[in-house]
Amino acid sequence: MEVVLKEVPRYDGSIGGSPGGSTKIDTTKPDAGTPIIKDDSNKSGWEAIKELIRQSQTGDTVTIDMNGALIVPKDVFDTIKGKDLTVVFELGEGISWSINGQSITDDNLKDINLGVTVDTEVIPEKLINEVAKEQIYRNISLSHNGSFGFDAVLTINMDKKNAGQYVQLFYYNMSTGQLELQYIAKVNENGSVQCNFTHASDYVMVFSKVPMYEKAVEQIAISTDKGTLYIGGTKNKSMNLKPELPDYLKEITEEDRSQIVITYKSSNPKVATVTSAGKIKARKVGKTTITTQVTVGGIKKSFKTTITVKEAYIKLTKSTDALLKGKSYTFKAEGYGVDTKDITFFTSNKATITINKNTGKAVAKSIGTGYIIARAGNIEKKIKVEVK
Structure with a gap:
């Protein structure tokens, strides 16, 4: 992985880097880098990491030194999924990803490349200027493309001199050509900032002394x-x-x-x-x-x-105004402003029609007329029914 922190004219040296040039932090390591369990170099490799995750308790944090590796295999995420524990993947140079197992909801997880490149030039500068105005900014691009399938918190160091400032994370939506605010976070006393990601793409971080509330609202x-x-x-x-x-x-x-x-x-x-x-x-x-x-x-x-x-009223959702003698029919009702389950049924003429007060099933007993009444408290709805 190569993370290039370069100075551009508008930064005025306020984010880091040496005046008049660029600062290159080379974290490139062999593709065959083997991840290491932090503070226990005797344990390395994904199998050892998965076993540690299985043995971890609720609330634990497992920290991994990626040691040059960038791709986290799918089965590692499967092992984390659903657990209330956090796994931190340290890439070096103050960059890390934190993932809590309870945020993993995707059933179709895949290998994820956690690579991060700083100060890319994918996003048009004119578009950035429209949002950032005269404020400093940093562009970042994530190697993975598309949804992660979980919430991932990126921690990245932006120099102690920026402690106390706010970072607005904007997503570059290439289909609309717009920058969309995704997150606002405060730079801590060590110069690090944490931003939440669910999707990997190209982003710009805009710095400000106070949050850009006009975008947030x-x-x-x-x-x-x-x-x-x-x-x-x-x-x-x-x-x-x-x-x-x-x-x-x-x-x-x-x-x-x-x-x-x-x-x-x-x-x-x-x-x-x-x-x-x-x-x-x-x-x-x-x-x-x-x-x-x-x-x-x-x-x-x-x-x-x-x-x-x-x-408040009752509506008969299934009803009839005529029945044949000896036949049955089930009336249905729904309450508005009254609970439907509190509705009971009555008849004004039991000799002509009987009805089950709970189910609404009516039986035509003899020729004549009567009313079917649906009632809940003092709210009722009735219909005249003729038995032929």
Whole structure:
């Protein structure tokens, strides 16, 4: 593997490398490199590594010195899969991959090349400049192509002088020609940064003193853009509205709660009210719009959710208004604002029609008319049935 950390004019020497030139960190080793269990050089090779993984306990971390190897065999991932333990694959020069077995869900795993190349020139510089503006950046390309089949955390050293800065990881979508924000992470005191990957391709890391929230808020969604509530029944009288943040944004705002503010407002509180926590309560029949405003680092994004409030009711989903004497028929009903399993059936004229209160099976006893009634609490639906 060769990782080239080169200086480009816009970096102004702030990411590392010697002024006026390039710094080459050569981690190339023979293709036949044998991986070694870290701190136990007597144990090496994939078979020994798989055995150690099998013997490891929940919560353990197994660290592997790749020793020049780049490709991790499929059966190693199969061994890790499902286990609550982390395997760290160290490539050298401050670059490593961490994989937790519980993140491996793919049933069609394959050999994975973990190679990482820094400062590639695949992504058009004009496109990067549109996103990075005057901020420094690094391009990285992953040797594997496509989905990993699991979450993989890449740790890469970006020099101690960048400690405290934020790294925005953008994926280069070649089909659309766009850069898509994938992750935001903070450079630690040692100069290392960790970014989560599920897919291998070409990426750019853009550095900034504060997170690029204007890009992050674009990925916030709302749990629903419409909903129906009911009054007078026993269920669906309220609902919770919640913004859905990407995981990396949750992590950042958890460190500093002041960076995120969420507010809710109902356009017609007489129809439905909403609490500061996003709980909507039905009040009367009608429609209202709930406006959710999310402010992250001063950047705002609003969502509108239409709420319709109806009277609770029962709908007969299978019914008939005529039966032949001696025949049977099973009525079905569904509740709206009432629990369907609470619905029971009755008849207004047992001499003409009988019905099983739980199953809804009716039997026509004699010629005449009667009502079949589906009821849950004080909510009911009835239909007139003639027996011929």
